Amino acid sequence: MMTVLKVENLAKHYPIKGWGKKQQSVTALKDISFEINEGEIVALVGESGCGKSTLAKVLMKLTPATSGRIELFSEHDYQDEKTPRSTDIQMVFQDPYFSLNPRKKLWELIADPLLIQKKASKEDAKIRALELMERVGLRTNMADRYPHMISGGQRQRIGIARALILEPRVLICDEPISALDVSIQSQIINLLLELRQQFSLTLLFITHDLTVVRYLAEKVIVMYLGEIVEWGDKEALFNNPSHPYTKALLEASPSIFGQKKHSPLTGELPSPVNPPSGCAFHPRCPIAQESCRQKRPLLREGDDKRLIRCDLV
Numbered sequence: 001m002m003t004v005l006k007v008e009n010l011a012k013h014y015p016i017k018g019w020g021k022k023q024q025s026v027t028a029l030k031d032i033s034f035e036i037n038e039g040e041i042v043a044l045v046g047e048s049g050c051g052k053s054t055l056a057k058v059l060m061k062l063t064p065a066t067s068g069r070i071e072l073f074s075e076h077d078y079q080d081e082k083t084p085r086s087t088d089i090q091m092v093f094q095d096p097y098f099s100l101n102p103r104k105k106l107w108e109l110i111a112d113p114l115l116i117q118k119k120a121s122k123e124d125a126k127i128r129a130l131e132l133m134e135r136v137g138l139r140t141n142m143a144d145r146y147p148h149m150i151s152g153g154q155r156q157r158i159g160i161a162r163a164l165i166l167e168p169r170v171l172i173c174d175e176p177i178s179a180l181d182v183s184i185q186s187q188i189i190n191l192l193l194e195l196r197q198q199f200s201l202t203l204l205f206i207t208h209d210l211t212v213v214r215y216l217a218e219k220v221i222v223m224y225l226g227e228i229v230e231w232g233d234k235e236a237l238f239n240n241p242s243h244p245y246t247k248a249l250l251e252a253s254p255s256i257f258g259q260k261k262h263s264p265l266t267g268e269l270p271s272p273v274n275p276p277s278g279c280a281f282h283p284r285c286p287i288a289q290e291s292c293r294q295k296r297p298l299l300r301e302g303d304d305k306r307l308i309r310c311d312l313v
Helices: 052-059 106-116 122-135 152-164 182-199 210-216 234-239 244-252 290-294
Strands: 003-016 024-037 041-045 067-072 089-092 170-174 202-206 219-224 227-233
Touching: 003 052, 003 202, 024 052, 024 202, 024 227, 041 052, 041 210, 052 170, 052 202, 089 152, 106 122, 106 152, 122 152, 152 182, 170 182, 182 202, 182 210, 202 210, 210 234, 219 234, 219 244, 227 234, 227 244
Parallel strands: 041 202, 041 219, 089 170, 170 202
Antiparallel strands: 003 024, 003 067, 219 227
């Protein structure tokens, strides 16, 4: 199976301006490494502020990485600033209203990428935009409307159509249903599954909703404070989570199969400006030992080929 996206030792630091000589920075991503194979649906989960959206922006080259390497289809170092952004990787953004230009008609929003890339005339781009409107479940007689004239679910369908018009092979979905009504969320998820088959897509699906992950994903990456703490097959991770943070996330997730004994995390998410020494999770970990405060664990392979960042499991 071909690897379509390979990330090695990716890091992202944001400098902080302030008084004094010492330059501080926020570590948004630290030593991120993973691979995604062609046709897979990989979910990226974690608390707000763990670096999920930052990773998506770096992968899309919307912001440069501080260090590390990104390979797209094993062709080149995609993160190299001299390498142009590839049309093979596109993104569906979280907020379906603020990600759309309110002054443009719906067909123009979808056709824009084709026109910007100069891959079609205005007439051909409009024809393709109308075709995609139908593919994502929208009537073409809505083409001349503006974003404020349609619902949130319809706006997200426009965002999906816009991402697909350049015929990408990898689609990054940054919490595409979190801003939608619950009644609409399942429609968008099912639409993405249908489009994955139609367009032979590979999906990186960013979410905090583990119920969606269990329904949608094949593999799961769990992030905490800018680094991966567990990464592997969905069934193995859900049925037998290894990292204490993964266990806490699953315990806190609502279940329709009965009451669960919730074990909420104690304490607050540490500041990325001044992260804890050793294991980043040790201040909130129920099994932490003195060694966890001193040594940062490496991401190692477990018995079932799952990757785990913990020396105690």
